[in-house]
Amino acid sequence: MKQDIKTYNVIAEEGLALFPKDQYRINQSDKPTALLIRSQDMHKTYFGPNVLAIARAGAGVNNIPLVQATSNGTVVFNTPGSNANAVKELIITMLILANRPVIKSIDWAKKVVGADVSLQTEEGKNHFAGTEIAGKTLGVIGLGSVGSRVAQAAGALGMKVIGYDPYISVEHAWQLSNQIPRAEKLSDLLPQCDYLTIHIPYTEKNKNLITAEQLKQMKSSAVLLNYSRWGIVNEKAVVAALDNGELQKYVTDFSSNTIIGHPKIVITPHIGGTTNEAEVNGAKMAARTLRKYLETGNIINSVNFPTIEMPFEAPVRLTLIHQNVPNMVGRITTILADEEINIDNMINRSRDTIAYTVIDTGMIAESLLKKIKARLLQIPEVIRVRALEK
Ligand SMILES: NC(=O)C1=CN([C@@H]2O[C@H](COP(=O)(O)OP(=O)(O)OC[C@H]3O[C@@H](n4cnc5c(N)ncnc54)[C@H](O)[C@@H]3O)[C@@H](O)[C@H]2O)C=CC1
Numbered sequence: 001m002k003q004d005i006k007t008y009n010v011i012a013e014e015g016l017a018l019f020p021k022d023q024y025r026i027n028q029s030d031k032p033t034a035l036l037i038r039s040q041d042m043h044k045t046y047f048g049p050n051v052l053a054i055a056r057a058g059a060g061v062n063n064i065p066l067v068q069a070t071s072n073g074t075v076v077f078n079t080p081g082s083n084a085n086a087v088k089e090l091i092i093t094m095l096i097l098a099n100r101p102v103i104k105s106i107d108w109a110k111k112v113v114g115a116d117v118s119l120q121t122e123e124g125k126n127h128f129a130g131t132e133i134a135g136k137t138l139g140v141i142g143l144g145s146v147g148s149r150v151a152q153a154a155g156a157l158g159m160k161v162i163g164y165d166p167y168i169s170v171e172h173a174w175q176l177s178n179q180i181p182r183a184e185k186l187s188d189l190l191p192q193c194d195y196l197t198i199h200i201p202y203t204e205k206n207k208n209l210i211t212a213e214q215l216k217q218m219k220s221s222a223v224l225l226n227y228s229r230w231g232i233v234n235e236k237a238v239v240a241a242l243d244n245g246e247l248q249k250y251v252t253d254f255s256s257n258t259i260i261g262h263p264k265i266v267i268t269p270h271i272g273g274t275t276n277e278a279e280v281n282g283a284k285m286a287a288r289t290l291r292k293y294l295e296t297g298n299i300i301n302s303v304n305f306p307t308i309e310m311p312f313e314a315p316v317r318l319t320l321i322h323q324n325v326p327n328m329v330g331r332i333t334t335i336l337a338d339e340e341i342n343i344d345n346m347i348n349r350s351r352d353t354i355a356y357t358v359i360d361t362g363m364i365a366e367s368l369l370k371k372i373k374a375r376l377l378q379i380p381e382v383i384r385v386r387a388l389e390k
């Protein structure tokens, strides 16, 4: 039977093309097996417990109710790094635009006409003097896929870069040049920055990370960039700091009625990851991750389930999502032993409250498989059982 994938937002065709037509149908059913989305607000979009997986083509997953998904047994994936270069390039652009009136000068140049156009432009250009980013200090909060790339690129352009990420992964730490010092505390970083850019996920903990208290520690000439998420920076505090001359400029990808029209605020319409390359990368990664999970039960790049990669070589694979409580493996294997099923291979991993068990076996007749699934589902802590045949 074909599996139904439902998409939300613009998903690149190159990604959708990775779902073979003889196995998958795209956007043809209201009861999909899996969803492929970008920024769709899943807090406000109904998805039932029958949805096996949600793949977010992109980084941020604050648009997905993760607690609900996890308790339903819905695996949520993202596509780490798929759009990081796109964000990096936009940040470099905005760092330059913040103190170089390029856009105003282009608008002005369009209006300069006449026989003496070159004379007029030469005379008028003095109104469009800017400052350079080389030699200035850039603080980077969050040294993950985006932040580490921004730090490297800004360093290559001659900026003095200081990073701050108490939770940096080993992989990203390796990618960072040892020329880039790291601040121990946010309060050590803030007073040093001419520019401060934020690249962290929106979580309860990161909400209002930058508010009046932090803004007061910054230079009044500093420029603050927020291409992470609305809510990480307290907008009311930013507007007050700008109005009181305590901050020079706020540049963000997230518009809101609190900031629209403010003369010291520059807003782009959430285009950090909006390049052809990033959209294709994200859609392809999401499609591959989804197919891997749906076809083999293996999990990579999940934000709510453990990673499991066990080669699918046996004729039958049982996958069980269950609560992370003692003696689950014992109870599961007792049922299999009771039905005289020999286990070829098995793996069990947990993440917070949830656990995932994958069991490979020899051939099992259809009727017995049905019976085993039903028995496994009778264990109260078991949320979902799938039987995959090779
Ligand atoms: N404007 C746009 O279109 C885009 C926005 N984003 C946003 O940027 C965020 C980061 O993206 P990636 O770099 O790809 O994610 P990532 O997961 O690779 O990196 C996030 C980094 O932030 C660090 N971190 C978390 N909390 C922190 C804190 N309080 N202080 C300092 N560091 C902290 C983590 O340790 C991690 O290294 C996403 O979660 C998303 O919200 C990402 C891509 C596009």
Ligand SMILES: O=C(O)C(=O)COP(=O)(O)O
Pocket: 038, 039, 057, 058, 059, 060, 061, 083, 270, 272, 273, 274
């Ligand atoms: O990847 C992210 O976190 C982004 O913010 C990009 O969002 P988008 O896929 O462009 O709606």
